[in-house]
Amino acid sequence: MDEFALIRALLERLPAPRPDVVVASGDDAAVVTPPRGQLVLTTDALVEGVHFLESTITRHNLGYKSLAVSISDIAAMGGEPLWATVTLAVSPSWREAELAELYDGLAEACSEFGCSVVGGDVVSTPGPFTVSIALVGKAERPILRSGARPGDILFVTGWLGGSAAGLDVLQGKHSASPVTQAALARCHQRPTPRIGLGLAAARAGVSALNDVSDGLASELNEIATASGVRCVIAENQLPIRPEVKEHARFAGRSAVDYALYGGEDYELVGAAPHEAFARLLAAANLYNVPVTAIGRCEDGDGVVMRTADGLEVVEAKGYNHFTSR
Amino acid sequence: MDEFALIRALLERLPAPRPDVVVASGDDAAVVTPPRGQLVLTTDALVEGVHFLESTITRHNLGYKSLAVSISDIAAMGGEPLWATVTLAVSPSWREAELAELYDGLAEACSEFGCSVVGGDVVSTPGPFTVSIALVGKAERPILRSGARPGDILFVTGWLGGSAAGLDVLQGKHSASPVTQAALARCHQRPTPRIGLGLAAARAGVSALNDVSDGLASELNEIATASGVRCVIAENQLPIRPEVKEHARFAGRSAVDYALYGGEDYELVGAAPHEAFARLLAAANLYNVPVTAIGRCEDGDGVVMRTADGLEVVEAKGYNHFTSR
Incomplete structure (x- = not known):
């Protein structure tokens, strides 16, 4: 399966996008309607053998967790997640069925936490499998880590x-x-x-x-x-x-x-x-x-x-x- | 240098952020003010040995190009770039000075094209160096690839x-x-x-x-x-x-x-x-x-x-x- 067909097959595993997603994957970029308030942006990467092992997490749960940890960054700003992009660097040992399992885990997290995967990139690597997620959320009043005062x-x-x-x-x-x-x-x-x-x-x-x-x-x-x-x-x-x-x-x-x-x-x-x-x-x-x-x-x-x-x-x-x- | 110190040192190489960046890197997530119009989102990854070779591109130009190609996706929507996150999976052969050169190239592209790197992640990998960029832009009237009509x-x-x-x-x-x-x-x-x-x-x-x-x-x-x-x-x-x-x-x-x-x-x-x-x-x-x-x-x-x-x-x-x- 070529890159484009593979990406299409993976995207079909995701739930319907949020109503603020005008164009999801398939063009040069996704199109979304910004909310009121501020936007919050974060990114996280997980590398097999460094951040996880096949023996300690299933492909499904890896997909779930990789999105959940980025969502946690948004929650830590007092925000809620909106739109994610997912980049997979796929090592030769991974089969397409495993990518599908990972996407099922991503889909579960999207449904549970109310966000949408709106884009991604799939590249091959001779190295370990790596999943990198960028997530945009909204926060009406972002909470930083710098506001604590004596007495709090x-x-x-x-x-x-x-x-x-x-x-x-x-x-x-x-x-x-x-x-x-x-x-x-x-x-x-x-x-x-x-x-x-x-x-x-x-x-x-x-x-x-x-x-x-x-x-x-x-x-x-x-x-x-x-x-x-x-x-x-x-x-x-x-x-x-x-x-x-x-x-x-x-x-x-x-x-x-x-x-x-x-x-x-x-x-x-x-x-x-x-x-x-x-x-x-x-x-x-x-x-x-x-x-x-x-x-x-x-x-x-x-x-x-x-x-x-x-x-x-x-x-x-x-x-x-x-x-x- | 630990991860946090390294990231701080890299971020110092970037130009001052855009005025719509409320909080750049350093917290759980960056905070930005959304523009009028629609937002456009894209992501791209480049893997050493797959997408580039040390012999064909300098570290500086790799940083420049990795951002430029994502900006091109935004341009292809009729949009302009706003905020990027940068994830580096660093292989053992890369020295910190090379990461600094790459960031100088990113900084040059930020200045030239008017966007800001507002976040990132640096992880180690036993595999090849990989740079993954997610970019948010704005487009008042996004142009898709699906609108061509006979006679155009x-x-x-x-x-x-x-x-x-x-x-x-x-x-x-x-x-x-x-x-x-x-x-x-x-x-x-x-x-x-x-x-x-x-x-x-x-x-x-x-x-x-x-x-x-x-x-x-x-x-x-x-x-x-x-x-x-x-x-x-x-x-x-x-x-x-x-x-x-x-x-x-x-x-x-x-x-x-x-x-x-x-x-x-x-x-x-x-x-x-x-x-x-x-x-x-x-x-x-x-x-x-x-x-x-x-x-x-x-x-x-x-x-x-x-x-x-x-x-x-x-x-x-x-x-x-x-x-x-």
Whole structure:
């Protein structure tokens, strides 16, 4: 199948485009109608053998996750996703059926999160399979990571540590119960970007927002640096996923380490004045996902954590694929 | 240098962002203010060893060209470029200085064509270096490839064949004069997207527009198929670059083959009713680039060319990187 026929076959797997898509794929460029408010743009790439392994994620879930992680960036701006372009660099070992599975995963994420793939490029590579996604979203009031102020409450959505523990499970390390293993594997393969909570956070008037891609420690350090504040969190307030605690016991590791440094949880972490935090909590009831206060911002810099043994410095380590070379 | 420091160092090489860029790189996503009119979105990827070789293009010109070819897609919609995201999959053999050179080329194209790089991702790959660009532009009246009607004039901007002949030169094949060689190499490495002429074409009311990426033959076939017309062109009307004719004599090849099948010229090819074509010709005076009538649309399908020996069918062959596997 030539490039054009292949792309057409892949595009047919996608759901009908959003109403604001005037012309989807098939011409030199897609045509879309811009919304009111601001646009937000992000891009992410995943390389086989670097960011994922065939043994740790199915092609379908890779398609789902590759779009979900870009959507998470938009959610972290208090925005919602609109239009994506997808570039695949296809290595010789991949069959067309695998590309179709990946597109089915993309299609599922498009339907679930209300965005449209409006273009793409498929090229061959002698190297590893690489998927690169660019995503445009809208945000009426984009929330940066630089707005936190001393006195603000630090909060996080959902639960932490599940993705990294799930990767352990998928790599055959350690052996918690099968139910726990399945739950953790799902955290790694099928992250849920927090679009609704991001919108609620923006409307509530939070002061800073990030998503947990590189790990809570790394994201809090980014907020601290960008905002010029010190982030003080409490170890016993971290919403560690219960299955992570079970897994950590089997693994002989600290559950807190998974929560702080594991990364890829794609929860939202942010700062908010007290009143804005109260509004966010009220709105969060709609989403059936907890929003947990984990500490507060103070004058100063860096990130520290209160533990039973006193204050610990929390460094910005975590997943950083480039230094892993 | 870690990923974040590297990205910051690269971003510092770019020119100041457009006024509609509210927040450039550095947060989860860039923030931009949408224009009036429609948005147009496109994406392109270039893989070392597949789409380019170190021996045929410098890192600087690779950066320039990778953005220029995406801009050409926007020009082919009658639009102008606004914001780009750049994803680099960096192979171990690339040094940071080479990434800086590539960014200098991107920066030059940003300045020359009035767009801004507002985000990106840098990942490592054990495979070949890959640059993937997504570009958002605006178009008040996007021109598709499907609007050509019987009776319309077929036209092309500028000159054809230079890029493919330039690639021959850069690969050390054949030996026209040094001045010719330099001119052709430049065609291959530094294509000029026809933004102004694309806008002029949209305002003049042309009925269909494409850019010459895969070769004139391929693009005309796309217009014929999408519009449901037959494209009839005249061999002796093709604006073949004079240096291509000189090179073709040395190469013992047909200059017309370079023009029809060479590709990567990034000129515009389109169709227009007579009055719209007259308006386009008048407007084109501003741009110092010829607009040449090469034939017309008729009832029927496919593409044919009048030659001294009669009508020849022009097939949609050309560069098609995926089938070259």
